[in-house]
Amino acid sequence: MLVEESIKSAISSIKTNGVRSFLTALAIIIGTAAVITVIGIGSSAEKALEASIDDLGPRTLSIFPSQRKRGGISSGYNPLVIKDAEALAKNKEHDWMIAPAMSGNRQVKFNNSNISGDINGYLPINFKVRGFDIGQGRIFTEKENLGRKKVIVLGSKVPGELKTSANQLLNKDILVAGTSYKVIGILKEEGSTGWQNPDDDLYVPLLTASQRIFGTDRLGWINVGISNDTNVDYVMMTIEEILRQKHDIGPGGDNDFRINDWSQYSDLRRQATGIFTALIAGIAGISLIVGGIGVMNIMLVSVTERTREIGLRKALGATQKSIMMQFIIEAVLLCILGGILGIIIATSLLFLFISINDWVFSMPLSAIIGSITFSALVGLFFGIWPARRAAKLDPAVSLRYE
């Protein structure tokens, strides 16, 4: 019943001095709001990142041509060529999907519309590796690739850029660098991956691109689709072994290609987000401590204002412990209310931010529990001194305090 009395007394004191209580709790409110917002943004961004990695379909490694150095002198690019991809594809040891690609910019025309389009030379398997789904029509076949057919698949936004619609374009011819190609399919919207947008691109069979458009067998990159349970290091070793043999690189020679593991990038990004979150949490922690000092200050004022009340409570039999409890509960309650208000503000900000970015709301429960606990601890820590002062007051003197 004494605890109930303390809580009742604390609530009525906070309510009576409403504006003062709010201003006192402001630093706690801002601190908590900052932590929760940043953690929420981090968590939602991670969810979005995971979603975009899932969009990539199976895990993907990418092989890029690289500068080859001999004795410190760069000897230019040693290209990746179609034959390299064929050599990789011939290896049956791994259950991988070899997806070589080349790309370049060419003029694309339909009726009177005219854009500069990113033309990609793909194999049918490339669509699978990248997780692209066909929206209308179909993807070209291996046979069409081998036959260097003039067929083209469009990203979902290309019809719009050509000022027409998907229905108008399907099975029609468009001009790519002056040659007409038949539109056989239009992809579903894939969304930007951050560094490029597949919805803006156009896709033709690799051999068509190689011989009819770009006139080269040099590849831009080779994607290697592997299943998630694959031993990535072993796959990378095999790729190195095959390509070094094809490129005739002796022992001790540097690779003239590099292999990227995209999941490593997401790990890095996650790490960066983590560091950022920790940094903001640290700053917000300082704000909470500053808030705690404010709470201590106002509690000291409150103890002075209520000297007579404390004297009376002591005259009626309140022990030092019960007076202390009353004021600590008031300080803790003030901080917890500040924390809750901060969380409410942060959540509203997050919903705004997330609706702008088209992310999914995600907030770890531990962050909410943690920040309220931390606020409570701030109240406890900074409430102790004022509460001790109240508890130590001389009842005879404080009863007559004016």
Add this chain to the structure above:
Amino acid sequence: MLISTQNLEKKYQVGSETVVALKGINLSVKKGEFLSIMGPSGSGKTTLMNIIGCLDSPSSGSYMLNNKTVSDLSDDELAKIRNSEIGFVFQSFHLLARNTALDNVMLPLKYAGKQKAEAITLAKDVLGQVGLSDRCSHSPSELSGGQQQRVAIARALVNKPSILFADEPTGNLDSKTGSEIMKLFKKLNEEGQTIILITHEDEIAKKSKRVITIMDGLIESDVENNDE
């Protein structure tokens, strides 16, 4: 003997000067007495009340309450004695403004560690005794001065204390209300309640059965009063 003091002295340090407020008080009070302590301001009557009310400890001398020495107890032990043995009524009522009459009366029971249901029953009973059964849920600002002082008296009585201390209980009341409060004290005394009144008004002191006058930290007179 309810109260028995021996050579009670109290010294205060004011800057470099030592002020002696009580210079050796020997006082005995029996159960059921109605006693007034009189004296001008600065005479030491407030200091005496603080000590026998267990709000303060003497510098020297001994004080026995209910045959128990209390002059050398710790703060928290004194708090427990104040809670169970002593009820205070003050000139300015000292009610908690944001609490109802019932909550104010329940406060000592909370510090006594009583269960809520029991506390409510006890508090309502004693509010009935002072004639305020119908004012339980009123806050002090909704009550007249006399009613507020009755709430304060109910609060002082709720733990059935050995002594009821009243420090200028009519000082903030008009004379009619004041005499009503004095009648209430008289009635309580007739029911067996020991009452100690601290006052500087002769009129008020006359209503009690024994009047002690304090002057310069010493008992100047101790007179039985048989007028009433």
